[in-house]
Amino acid sequence: KAGVTQTPRYLIKTRGQQVTLSCSPISGHRSVSWYQQTPGQGLQFLFEYFSETQRNKGNFPGRFSGRQFSNSRSEMNVSTLELGDSALYLCASSLGGGNGNQPQHFGDGTRLSIL
């Protein structure tokens, strides 16, 4: 069974640009979550989508946005990039039904570097 796939694996951008990251969940999983990992802050929740609807959102500025498509694939977008956005962005998927209390399974992440 294929795992969570994130593309691209590595990305280099400059300040002020925007970026779109992609995530394909495990087949049959309808929930997709995004996290940012930095050395100082650890793993921080960005947002979660289920059936194309955002169900929860973390404490990030509006420059961070996401969406989910009808096939459960998800994208996240960061506009007006800042140096502090350099991080590993992780996507996780789960079945997502009921109260959502199922394990989330992670991809290997996209390493974003801002110059």
Added chain:
Amino acid sequence: DQQVKQNSPSLSVQEGRISILNCDYTNSMFDYFLWYKKYPAEGPTFLISISSIKDKNEDGRFTVFLNKSAKHLSLHIVPSQPGDSAVYFCAGGSNYKLTFGKGTLLTVNP
């Protein structure tokens, strides 16, 4: 406000012995708790979870204990193997969101 804390940045144990990783939390609204391990350049791998209404869950060499009154959970690995060397994260889950601790680096020495 760090809702999930892993107070030991690192832990070193001998192969074959028990590894005990600890985690404290402050948010009483967590419905369930999970442990993940992470190798460099890979995403976290799910290990084991426990519902907030349970006090123990076991899966092979891994056992998670939850003490709700103390807001404390622990992961026991018995016996420890060199391949268990990784960073271990605990997380609390509520409302479709996971809140992670900052991790503990476990080193299992042959």
